[in-house]
Amino acid sequence: MFVLRRIWKTNLTLSFLQPLLFFLGMGLGVGSLIDNRTSSADALGNISYAAFLGPGLLATTAMLTAAGESLWPVLGGFKWEGFYEAMAATRLTATQVVRGQFLWLAVRIGIAVGGVALVLVVHPDTRSFGIIPAIPAAMLCGLVFTAWITAWAASREYDTSFSNVQRLVVTPLFLFGGAFYPVDSLPDLLKPVAWVTPLWHGVELCRGFILQTLGFTECVLHLLVLVVWLIPGWVICNHLFAKRLYR
Amino acid sequence: MSDSPVILAHSLVKRFGSFEAVKGIDLEVSPGESFGFLGPNGAGKSSTMRMIAGVSPVTEGVLRIFGLDPAVAGSAIRNRLGVVPQADNLDGELTPLDNLVIYGRYFDIPRSECVERARELLEFVQLTDRSGGRVDALSGGMKRRLTIARGLMNRPEMLLLDEPTTGLDPQARHILWDRLYRLKQQGVTLVLTTHYMDEAEQLCDRLVVMDAGRIVAEGSPRDLITNYSTREVLELRFSAGQNAQHEAQLTGLGERLEVLADRVLVYTEDGESALREVHTRGMRPESSLVRRSSLEDVFLRLTGRSLAE
Numbered sequence: 001m002f003v004l005r006r007i008w009k010t011n012l013t014l015s016f017l018q019p020l021l022f023f024l025g026m027g028l029g030v031g032s033l034i035d036n037r038t039s040s041a042d043a044l045g046n047i048s049y050a051a052f053l054g055p056g057l058l059a060t061t062a063m064l065t066a067a068g069e070s071l072w073p074v075l076g077g078f079k080w081e082g083f084y085e086a087m088a089a090t091r092l093t094a095t096q097v098v099r100g101q102f103l104w105l106a107v108r109i110g111i112a113v114g115g116v117a118l119v120l121v122v123h124p125d126t127r128s129f130g131i132i133p134a135i136p137a138a139m140l141c142g143l144v145f146t147a148w149i150t151a152w153a154a155s156r157e158y159d160t161s162f163s164n165v166q167r168l169v170v171t172p173l174f175l176f177g178g179a180f181y182p183v184d185s186l187p188d189l190l191k192p193v194a195w196v197t198p199l200w201h202g203v204e205l206c207r208g209f210i211l212q213t214l215g216f217t218e219c220v221l222h223l224l225v226l227v228v229w230l231i232p233g234w235v236i237c238n239h240l241f242a243k244r245l246y247r
Numbered sequence: 248m249s250d251s252p253v254i255l256a257h258s259l260v261k262r263f264g265s266f267e268a269v270k271g272i273d274l275e276v277s278p279g280e281s282f283g284f285l286g287p288n289g290a291g292k293s294s295t296m297r298m299i300a301g302v303s304p305v306t307e308g309v310l311r312i313f314g315l316d317p318a319v320a321g322s323a324i325r326n327r328l329g330v331v332p333q334a335d336n337l338d339g340e341l342t343p344l345d346n347l348v349i350y351g352r353y354f355d356i357p358r359s360e361c362v363e364r365a366r367e368l369l370e371f372v373q374l375t376d377r378s379g380g381r382v383d384a385l386s387g388g389m390k391r392r393l394t395i396a397r398g399l400m401n402r403p404e405m406l407l408l409d410e411p412t413t414g415l416d417p418q419a420r421h422i423l424w425d426r427l428y429r430l431k432q433q434g435v436t437l438v439l440t441t442h443y444m445d446e447a448e449q450l451c452d453r454l455v456v457m458d459a460g461r462i463v464a465e466g467s468p469r470d471l472i473t474n475y476s477t478r479e480v481l482e483l484r485f486s487a488g489q490n491a492q493h494e495a496q497l498t499g500l501g502e503r504l505e506v507l508a509d510r511v512l513v514y515t516e517d518g519e520s521a522l523r524e525v526h527t528r529g530m531r532p533e534s535s536l537v538r539r540s541s542l543e544d545v546f547l548r549l550t551g552r553s554l555a556e
Contacts, residue, residue: 082336088302090353090401091326246302246321247263 051125056179059202062142074153094242109142130209141202147233260307268294270460281437283451292440329403368396388419444542476540479518
């Protein structure tokens with residue numbers, strides 16, 4: 001049974017405004033500094049900075065949307081507004097509540113990512129049919145974050161740690177996950193960190209699809225890593241929701 | 248509907264870690280009955296209610312709701328229940344109508360049917376004129392009524408209400424009681440917890456008094472008063488701090504004495520003659536009141552404590 005809850009929220013449409021500003025500010029602004037230097041062009045693989053940055057923003061947007069919608073709103077669902085408690089009192093099961101939550105997040109992420117995709121289609125350097133597989137790839141990446149951040153929020157009594165999740169997990173990933181520059185240009189110590197984090201795989205998938213530089217094996221590996229991240233997160237969410245709603 | 252009990256509990260226990268919230272209770276509630284759990288905060292009422300609602304696993308003992316075991320048929324039980332939780336967990340950003348419709352959808356009721364039922368129920372709880380605004384803008388009493396309407400969306404056979412009127416003003420309480428009374432007349436089984444005596448007397452055919460996780464008495468409000476109290480009560484207030492001093496002087500008056508911080512209660516069949524005797528013995532209370540016994544007195548007798556917080 002599908003439970004799409006609370007679709008009528010008004011704040012849907014603006015969720016892609018932030019990435020749009022990033023794309024304009026960074027892509028065009030920083031791009032103008034970078035694009036005319038041969039060494040930079042080499043590092044990026046002879047493409048414009050906008051072409052490098054734009055696709056990665058699909059994945060970062062997915063992550064940021066997931067983080068924004070899975071910390072306070074999830075704890076609020078248990079504690080402040082109590083809508084999970086309300087759902088738990090009906091014939092729904094914990095798994096169905098979790099499924100509803102994930103579906104809802106998929107919609108939110110999809111809208112945000114779709115907004116970014118529109119911008120990418122408009123800009124000539126990022127216009128590509130690769131956008132079609134890139135959107136679900138970015139959504140998958142977003143759902144990985146949804147799963148783990150929702151699990152974190154569902155296991156907390158208080159929201160004190162939430163700003164630290166933003167500060168210590170989300171922001172560093174955003175900056176070091178390979179969206180703004182190739183991970184290869186990171187110090188050696190940090191490279192493996194980027195390689196295991198889901199965001200880098202999301203960024204690489206989106207970029208590879210849109211710039212059509214993605215090999216089949218790479219594609220499968222990136223997808224595999226994301227799925228390997230997603231499944232335990234989903235299982236843990238189910239466990240935590242069941243424990244908290246039916247205690 | 249058969250006459251087999253809608254709730255059947257035997258030696259029911261609920262533990263949270265080492266804390267025992269419910270310490271082995273026995274219950275039987277028949278269809279159409281309105282049944283109450285009366286007790287102070289922390290008596291185990293809400294824990295019991297959560298087990299009945301199929302949202303809290305039973306630690307020990309037997310519990311059957313509609314003859315089903317909540318451990319294996321939780322979803323099927325919840326499908327036939329209406330729940331009105333202690334805190335209104337409505338969606339404040341949506342309209343009353345949307346709140347009801349979405350809740351109905353959780354029961355897999357077709358959307359058009361949901362809208363139809365929601366309109367009927369808004370009418371029933373007298374909120375039709377507020378159906379389009381935001382829930383956040385409603386008063387406490389209106390939210391409570393809306394929560395009750397929400398609990399009725401799946402046309403439940405039994406409605407569970409946890410402290411339905413706590414925090415409401417007297418007028419809002421009376422409107423709510425009236426609505427609950429109508430439901431009762433329609434044959435819906437009502438199960439409620441309360442720490443208000445008057446609420447229990449108004450709404451319950453039968454109730455149990457709970458204290459510290461146990462049932463300490465069971466019966467109709469009238470039976471309980473007859474069994475555990477006297478017909479009348481004489482309340483005496485002496486000047487500050489002197490209530491205890493008069494205890495010796497009052498000995499022998501009525502069947503029983505209860506000395507509280509703010510007043511002395513004399514349990515007697517005839518309050519007026521007891522009051523005359525007080526004056527004869529030379530005591531001059533600052534104020535006195537003869538009243539009928541209430542469940543409050545039953546509770547005091549059973550637990551040695553006053554219900555008021």
